[in-house]
Amino acid sequence: MIGQHPINRRKFLLTTGGTAAGAAAVGLMPARALAQAKPLPAYADWKKPDAMIVHTAQTLETTRAGMGSPAITPADILYVRNNLPAPSADITADPDAWEIAFEGVGEPGTMSLGDLKTYGVESIACVLQCSGNGRAFFDHETSGTQWSVGAAGNVFWTGVPLRRVVAAMGGPSASARFLTGTGGETLPEGLDPTTIIVERSVPTSALDVALIAFELNGEPLPVAHGGPARLVVPGYYGVNNVKYIKKIAFTEEESPAKIQQSGYRMRPVGESGAPGQPSMYEMSVKSWVTAPLMDVSSGRVVIQGVAMGGVSAVSGVDVSLDGGGSWKAAEFTGPDLGAYAWRPFELVTDLSVGTHVVASRATNAAGDSQPENFPPNHRGYGNNGWKAHAIELTVS
Template sequence: MTIVYPVKRRQFLVGTAGLASAAVTGLPAISQEGEKLPAYVAWKDPSDVIVHTSETLETTRAAQGDALITPSSDLYIRNNLPAPSDEIVADRDAWEMSIEGVAEPGAITLGDLKLLGSETVVAVLQCSGNGRAFFDHEASGSQWATGAAGNVIWTGVPVRAVVDAMGGIKGDMSFLTGTGGEEIPDGLPPESIQVERSVPVAAMEQAILAWDMNGEPIPLAHGGPLRLIVPGYYGVNNVKYLKRLAFTAEESPAKIQQTGYRVRPVGVSGDPSQPSMYEMSVKSWITGPLEDASTGRVRIEGLAMGGTSAVTGVEVSTDGGNNWQEAELLGPDMGPYAWRPFFLVVDLEAGMHTLASRATNGNGDTQPEEFEPNERGYGHNGWRGHAVEVNIG
């Protein structure tokens, strides 16, 4: 399956000019917050990302625009551990991982995985904390607004094809568990820091072991040479540098599974009884205009995602939710896990206007107005928090 997608001309020009200038003058690439881009992501477009930390980079809201596919140079970064050495992508096909919990367990190389078939899926990659900045209780962690999300083309072998090649799942297993290949610092128990996530075994039906992102080998910064992709699930479940895939009766004992990424009331510690950050919710946000605009005809743009089912409609309000109008969806429908750009052209008089959007998906779920706070600021999809104020005049 081949998908052709447009590159935003403004981003191309700004990005190439910025990188050329840095190369000629020897100056570092600088983000909008004035932070130097870390070396492992120096190829990112510095004008389109915000550096929160060396392991967390956010796409600016304006840069998201109405792009159908997020360019790799703009896609956000969220790493729970530092990326491994780039030696692991020197010979990608030699990367080896183990398959467990099947009738014929064993190790397999990326090169051999490619012989089992491939599929392409377009799916939103989104951090669990995207929207954290809109909570009032100052949840710990990077203060993501809307930019810890992107719409990405993934290519790899379906997990179900790998399972078939290895004789099927052995026994009654409840979880699909992926283990990352990041290096564990000396002296630390692996389970205290290792990236290992378990998702319900039913997710196997849509999951793939991906080696390409947007038509190119997955960059090291985004989990190359091999990444588990579970469409419709939050980013933490899409394990980078995949070294082990196991079908298990129980969830991983790793801290990131047992107590991390658990939804609980503010002030409450995490524990395995609480909901885990698995499937994403329906969500949308305005991407323009974000500042002043002229009176008269105004084009309002934004992005909408359905989570685990396709977006079926988006409404836009120019008065803070008192009145709503149906927006038009842009571009082809790229599948249930992809986002859809939308727009609405309206006449706006001079003054302040609160622009908001609310999306509905194929399951009949619609964005709520508010979203109840939780300790770590996960999963915010309330439309009021994502609204923007624009001065017209």
């Protein structure tokens, strides 16, 4: 017996943390979403294999079951998405010697991370999430990694507040409209660099909150997550948090790189990416259930999940046990870690024998709530529709 908003069985399997191979074996997972049971790539071989889905060597997703509902996501289950092959781990051998160039400021120049640290540090908890998280839940065909919920985590970054450094350098140039970060990956030869370089421009307002991060959850930033230093823009989708940050420039125009000009643009299905379309900057309010995902016994059941507010603190979560027919207020079960962090939630309830479609719907301090459905879009970005993130629970 399925509730009034039946969910697609394929989507359910995608989300439960069952292996992709297992889902494929029962014939319910389409080829485009099939993640082979590949080994962890060497640069991320310290991740917990049971909690990770290896889509490709550059796209590692946390399983929905393995994610759980932690206040802070342990690094060893945090997803990885690299736009270029990860540099050698050698670059993290002497973090303080890593140099970053600053342009478009009163006094341009290059500083080592060791020198940057003399401006002081901040630690902040934020959700890190790929623009394409939830892509697998759209009904239309999309290219790109078929992430379900696991291209997201909630972590502590520790770094140097960029505003302090830039102030010491005389501030951004008067004409600057963008803060442009450039990654330090070695580019393959023979290709036009603008087609492959990781260089993202965000509005200069990001200067208020951006960090040059060198620690993840209190430990030196590993190369898999951008070490020795990464630009972190709290509240912004992952791609804007440039790894191996080598240059920070205040620019009048957006980067000419493809990843900026046509990549990560929200547009209707069938349209090409282009400047002028919304760029994937600020994240939105979102939540999902992480337990239970498998069949449970009837009686008292604890529904658990995580909820984020985007750039405004998450203020509440409702849970539905009947596919959205009715809703009950869930409780937060972990501390408020600030506007950019997620919070674990739970609803202790009784479930009778049968099939229940369990959904969650978060609201933030700005008053935004998750929509029932997020509009289809060409690349499958930004999915925060509560219906697509629901799970089907069999109670016996």
